[in-house]
């Protein structure tokens with residue numbers, strides 16, 4: 156790793172108050188960036204911003220007006236905020252589907268649309284989209300999430316094509332299960348639903364499709380994001396780095 160130097164760069168991380176977003180904020184700050192932590196949860200945004208010597212912005216990113224009010228004059232944009240809702244398709248609430256699509260597709264579009272002119276002016280920019288193994292594979296009961304992550308993969312590739320001439324790269328990172336509050340909530344839910352222990356949920360359900368039988372840590376994803384911002388990754392664009400323990404090798 157090591158070669159990235161983000162001193163003098165400004166990075167914006169959505170959903171930076173928790174989990175993967177927090178780890179990315181910490182990692183980019185360690186590489187020298189000044190980090191803007193955007194989160195709906197004002198207290199966690201403030202906490203992480205204080206931890207990394209950055210700035211907090213409290214905003215509900217499923218609200219287009221709130222998104223448009225954010226200062227996107229940044230060099231690095233990390234689209235990370237997201238949530239999961241699990242329900243059979245015929246019972247899936249349409250309003251939850253719409254919110255997931257807004258937060259996880261339309262908002263990244265709006266943020267990148269605003270940030271690109273600034274990146275173009277400086278002839279350098281990095282867009283990193285936190286996708287998922289579900290940007291490449293489907294699972295039952297996750298219709299909105301799978302749809303959103305597939306769409307984000309497509310958006311990221313268009314940004315790569317348009318941005319290349321201006322020194323801007325755009326990539327996805329696509330992890331399988333990462334140990335975060337989002338996943339810990341799912342583990343507890345599934346243990347209740349299936350009447351099994353939390354360890355059994357992890358081993359028998361979550362890790363079943365993966366060859367590497369462990370949950371990832373948020374810092375592993377953050378390292379990949381930092382690498383995508385490094386000079387060594389200048390020709391890496393329009394790709395999706397699958398950090399899925401071999402899930403999609405099947």
Ligand SMILES: NC(=O)c1ccc[n+]([C@@H]2O[C@H](COP(=O)([O-])OP(=O)(O)OC[C@H]3O[C@@H](n4cnc5c(N)ncnc54)[C@H](O)[C@@H]3O)[C@@H](O)[C@H]2O)c1
Nearest residue numbers: 170172173174175195215216217235237287332333335337
């Ligand atoms: N944890 C995993 O296993 C995993 C795997 C693959 C991809 N991902 C993706 O990683 C990203 C982060 O997930 P995580 O596991 O760190 O979750 P998390 O719940 O720990 O963190 C998500 C953060 O996003 C914020 N957020 C949610 N809705 C928001 C909104 N409307 N406006 C502003 N902020 C909002 C939350 O407040 C929270 O701080 C998501 O896009 C998720 O799909 C997670």
